[in-house]
Amino acid sequence: MFRTDLASVLAAPARATATPLGLAAGVSVLRIGLTLAQPWPIALAVDTVTSGAAPAGLGDADPRLVVAGCGLALIVVSLGAGLLDMAGERLAQGAAERSGALLRQRMFEHCLALSLRWHDGQPTGELVSRLTTDVGRVLDALVALCSSALADVLLLAGSLLLLVLLDPGLALVGLTVVPVLAVLSVRQRRRVRAAHQRARSESGRLTATATDLLRNVRAVQAFGRADHASAAFRRRNDAVAGVEIGAIGVESRWIPLSEAVLAVGTGLVLVAGGWQVLAGGLSVGTLLVATAYLRQLYGPVRSLTRLSGVLAKASASASRIAAVLDADVAVTDRPGAIPAAPIRRVQLRDVGFAYEPGHAVLTAFDLDLAAGELVCLIGPSGAGKSTVLNLLLRLYDPDAGQVLIDGHDARHLQQRSLRERIAFVPQDPWLLDGTVAQNIAFGSRTATRAGVIDAGRLAHVDEFIGRLPLGWDTPLGEGGVRLSGGQRRRIALARAAVSGASLLLLDEPTAALDPASADAVLAAVVASRRGRTALIVTHDERVARIADRVVDIRDPHSALVPTRDEHPTLTLERR
């Protein structure tokens, strides 16, 4: 299951970077050739020195020259192996980074497409942790697989072959410990994977807590609850440290255990080989080469068991990534969905909706907006007014009934085109960490600088723009922290004004504004409406006064018409 996750998570990015990954693997193969040749100059030199003459194949060459040649060959072979090692590592790391970028991009785009129902149950920090740390762990596995796994397997096979050719008896003695190591390694991998799954979950919770507390640092400071926040963070932090230390313990136990098993193998070969040398059946040089190959054999065995630990960690992370990528709750276009035309009439027919099963927010709800009509939706707090806007934006689909846009079920319209036809001003204006102009331009893909400034004037942004240090180009900070609530709202209104959308949805446009600013904003709403169909959610009587019709969410069939007399108090009459 977990190995499947790792393979499926890595498949697409690895395919996209197949060329450099393949090159890295090729370079590793060349390196292995040189590594396997490394013991021979030593053996030749030792046999030349101990016999006092050049080996048979070299005739009566000067033994000193033979030893010098062996030294030079050792330098060249080692240097070549080192350079190839470096090249292979760079190729593999570079390809892994590119694969990681692709994987992060894919995950991020998938997150953007997932329905708000899914996001509602997903702490942002947890997602960020999956996008960063978990992707990093998977990349470690990719690097390890490309730069060392193939090389290790080849080195293992090459050393084994040469060892068998050199002395089958010694090879057999040395290999007796390998099955023991294999059994221990499988058990170890299971433990590492379980320990790292616990560690990653705990770490994701820590990131979620930190994100939540830092995002709300104003509330923490304003209520003097730094100690509470610090304690909440400490609990998570201590939990992460605890499980990470546990995971390190699980991993570290492996080192002495595997070394002890390998030492038994080397000791056995030394004893068996030493006895053969003493009996005159083996040269010292051959024993040296045999022990060198045995070390080379154990090197990849060690590194492959380490790789199995890296893969175990990566598969714990891959299952967390796969949980995001496999989430199939995106609000997607249906097959045959058509583009939305400019919106005129909007209806909610018999709509039922609940964010959580069993807690209905809307039941058999009807609403009808005629073309060009401005309707105000009123009702008590928590009655579901903003939810109606969410359904019109198709941020959620209704559980029952239909949202009809000019007679078409919204589910049969292409999502992107539908949202481009709607200008939405939310209760919390959702400003991005950009300039004033960039935030207004966010309302339209085709906004020009002049269009942005016109929209800003319409929404009375120009009244305070002169006080900002860089005017329209003043950066607003994350969430628009450098502006007042009323200023943020006016920028959000300008965003709606710059949009060419044909349906205007406004959620509490005058909340947090003083009466004069509220009147200015209402004038902006009326001006920016330009015959567009509009739905405004409000508790504010002044807003209701600019409406053609007022609908109480508790009794949507009762059409209330605001009186437009000179009285300061709004009265609503049944039509």
Ligand SMILES: Nc1ncnc2c1ncn2[C@@H]1O[C@H](COP(=O)(O)OP(=O)(O)OP(=O)(O)O)[C@@H](O)[C@H]1O
């Ligand atoms: N994402 C969500 N997940 C679960 N419940 C939600 C979610 N959003 C809103 N609700 C619940 O749905 C109900 C309706 O919320 P909604 O925001 O539509 O009310 P509202 O009429 O706009 O309220 P207000 O006037 O206070 O803005 C509330 O009980 C609220 O707690």
